[in-house]
Amino acid sequence: xxxxxxxxxxxxxxxxxxxxxxxxxxxxxxxxxxxxxxxxxxxxxxxxxxxxxxxxxxxxxxxxxxxxxxxxxxxxxxxxxxxxxxxxxxxxxxxxxxxxxxxxxxxxxxxxxxxxxxxxxxxxxxxxxxxxxxxxxxxxxxxxxxxxxxxxxxxxxxxxxxxxxxxxxxxxxxxxxxxxxxxxxxxxxxxxxxxxxxxxxxxxxxxxxxxxxxxxxxxxxxxxxxxxxxxxxxxxxxxxxxxxxxxxxxxxxxxxxxxxxxxxxxxxxxxxxxxxxxxxxxxxxxxxxxxxxxxxxxxxxxxxxxxxxxxxxxxxxxxxxxxxxxxxx
Amino acid sequence: xxxxxxxxxxxxxxxxxxxxxxxxxxxxxxxxxxxxxxxxxxxxxxxxxxxxxxxxxxxxxxxxxxxxxxxxxxxxxxxxxxxxxxxxxxxxxxxxxxxxxxxxxxxxxxxxxxxxxxxxxxxxxxxxxxxxxxxxxxxxxxxxxxxxxxxxxxxxxxxxxxxxxxxxxxxxxxxxxxxxxxxxxxxxxxxxxxxxxxxxxxxxxxxxxxxxxxxxxxxxxxxxxxxxxxxxxxxxxxxxxxxxxxxxxxxxxxxxxxxxxxxxxxxxxxxxxxxxxxxxxxxxxxxxxxxx
Numbered sequence: 001x002x003x004x005x006x007x008x009x010x011x012x013x014x015x016x017x018x019x020x021x022x023x024x025x026x027x028x029x030x031x032x033x034x035x036x037x038x039x040x041x042x043x044x045x046x047x048x049x050x051x052x053x054x055x056x057x058x059x060x061x062x063x064x065x066x067x068x069x070x071x072x073x074x075x076x077x078x079x080x081x082x083x084x085x086x087x088x089x090x091x092x093x094x095x096x097x098x099x100x101x102x103x104x105x106x107x108x109x110x111x112x113x114x115x116x117x118x119x120x121x122x123x124x125x126x127x128x129x130x131x132x133x134x135x136x137x138x139x140x141x142x143x144x145x146x147x148x149x150x151x152x153x154x155x156x157x158x159x160x161x162x163x164x165x166x167x168x169x170x171x172x173x174x175x176x177x178x179x180x181x182x183x184x185x186x187x188x189x190x191x192x193x194x195x196x197x198x199x200x201x202x203x204x205x206x207x208x209x210x211x212x213x214x215x216x217x218x219x220x221x222x223x224x225x226x227x228x229x230x231x232x233x234x235x236x237x238x239x240x241x242x243x244x245x246x247x248x249x250x251x252x253x254x255x256x257x258x259x260x261x262x263x264x265x266x267x268x269x270x271x272x273x274x275x276x277x278x279x280x281x282x283x284x285x286x287x288x289x290x291x292x293x294x295x296x297x298x299x300x301x302x303x304x305x306x307x308x309x310x311x312x313x314x315x316x317x318x319x320x321x322x323x324x325x326x327x328x329x
Numbered sequence: 330x331x332x333x334x335x336x337x338x339x340x341x342x343x344x345x346x347x348x349x350x351x352x353x354x355x356x357x358x359x360x361x362x363x364x365x366x367x368x369x370x371x372x373x374x375x376x377x378x379x380x381x382x383x384x385x386x387x388x389x390x391x392x393x394x395x396x397x398x399x400x401x402x403x404x405x406x407x408x409x410x411x412x413x414x415x416x417x418x419x420x421x422x423x424x425x426x427x428x429x430x431x432x433x434x435x436x437x438x439x440x441x442x443x444x445x446x447x448x449x450x451x452x453x454x455x456x457x458x459x460x461x462x463x464x465x466x467x468x469x470x471x472x473x474x475x476x477x478x479x480x481x482x483x484x485x486x487x488x489x490x491x492x493x494x495x496x497x498x499x500x501x502x503x504x505x506x507x508x509x510x511x512x513x514x515x516x517x518x519x520x521x522x523x524x525x526x527x528x529x530x531x532x533x534x535x536x537x538x539x540x541x542x543x544x545x546x547x548x549x550x551x552x553x554x555x556x557x558x559x560x561x562x563x564x565x566x567x568x569x570x571x572x573x574x575x576x577x578x579x580x581x582x583x584x585x586x587x588x589x590x591x592x593x594x595x596x597x598x599x600x601x602x603x604x605x606x607x608x609x610x611x612x613x614x615x616x617x618x619x620x621x
Contacts, residue, residue: 023406047416084415
């Protein structure tokens with residue numbers, strides 16, 4: 001396949017997300033402007049200007065009308081996807097990291113980093129849909145959850161918005177009740193990751209999710225019971241994970257151990273996104289091309305293409321060849 | 330006469346008239362015809378124009394219209410396609426190089442599948458040919474493809490006719506041990522545990538493996554044809570092999586000759602061991618120590 005290279009960001013990429021229809025790709029990077037691209041040919045549609053710090057993640061409402069972004073400038077902003085105008089700003093006392101819309105787009109979960117004595121927290125915020133409601137919106141959190149030590153790298157909604165799943169630097173995955181804020185489950189110390197969890201990706205139906213960690217592995221968990229289902233082992237710390245909505249494939253993207261920097265091959269473009277069979281946990285193959293560690297991965301909801309974003313600032317959009325769908329292990 | 334005279338001018342006139350008509354029409358080209366896409370998607374466009382010499386030319390262009398499978402955008406997505414650019418993209422000109430199709434073809438590279446070659450090897454089939462690659466100890470067994478610990482004739486999985494094509498490393502089988510030999514000793518198939526179901530229909534090749542002769546201290550230029558020529562007088566030779574260093578292309582100093590008959594092999598060993606060949610004294614022996 002011929003990947004499409006998109007160089008719109010000058011700084012490393014942090015997050016990639018497709019909208020629900022799969023025609024738009026949103027990219028967040030350490031430069032302060034999230035960008036939206038057309039997912040078929042990689043043409044840039046626009047950028048969202050307004051943040052003053054690295055943008056760590058984003059999420060799009062189901063109708064692709066509203067974008068929420070979390071940034072290191074201690075704010076999370078709501079934007080109009082079409083015009084790029086900022087609609088609302090949530091202010092925090094520390095950098096905002098992970099954002100996720102709930103089903104229905106009425107509420108969102110935003111995590112904040114530990115900063116200056118404050119511990120990390122998970123905030124649930126109400127999102128007003130009407131412009132009038134928005135004026136009246138105070139931006140107060142509906143609920144604040146605290147408890148994890150260290151950064152919470154990713155927090156997402158569980159099935160039916162009843163739970164919130166969080167994972168972060170303290171290597172423990174936690175499931176919280178979204179109404180009461182009570183901690184319901186924690187991942188088992190034995191089964192769990194041994195190093196900070198960098199990424200989390202839900203399956204298309206929400207029944208299982210994948211976490212990737214710096215301990216060079218990714219683990220597949222059941223959403224309701226938090227039971228460990230599978231483990232995928234790589235040679236590199238994992239920075240980004242995603243699952244194919246169409247086939248039983250898992251994609252891991254990673255970096256390079258600091259110790260390996262001087263001993264690696266001089267060939268450029270050799271950071272690869274590794275494909276694994278979800279059930280057999282065996283490696284299917286790798287897609288090379290990035291010049292730096294891969295920090296973000298996203299699969300198109302139709303399962304026919306995927307995008308990867310790297311430390312090199314490039315977004316590579318890959319449309320699969322027909323024989324990808326016939327791969328047999 | 331008058332009549333003739335009359336008809337001739339009229340003939341000419343008729344002819345001229347026709348030509349005139351033709352010339353008049355020549356200035357007008359027939360209109361372009363488009364025969365729309367039929368059920369196979371084939372569209373024909375018929376055009377008329379003048380070529381360089383001023384002749385009327387008919388050009389028929391046949392094209393096949395194919396609908397790309399992937400352009401299935403929902404209604405909203407189609408609408409989004411026509412949104413105006415905003416933010417930094419506003420001032421983008423058409424020639425901006427932000428989005429480029431990669432010049433390289435990138436494949437989903439499968440991990441090294443068993444039995445197939447790695448990217449670097451070019452020689453087809455023979456794993457022994459990978460010898461020169463590492464430059465380190467390069468004992469490659471042809472039967473199981475495992476590098477580094479035994480030669481083909483000492484392969485613990487010798488009973489396989491062909492290298493097996495699975496990922497899984499077979500645990501060392503007990504075939505040798507049961508026959509009383511240690512791992513390194515050659516145990517012929519007829520003496521191995523598990524009986525000898527193939528006694529009658531013994532594999533031709535296997536017999537030849539038993540008649541394998543190792544030749545050492547070969548000169549650098551020695552190749553297969555040389556060995557074949559040298560050993561041919563002793564009997565039918567089924568196979569010759571000379572180990573070649575891939576990097577330099579020279580012989581690594583040893584090779585194997587498989588005779589069809591054991592007696593021929595024995596005679597060859599007796600006669601050629603110590604034979605001077607290309608300024609070096611050859612050492613010729615059985616491929617593995619064989620108690621006779």
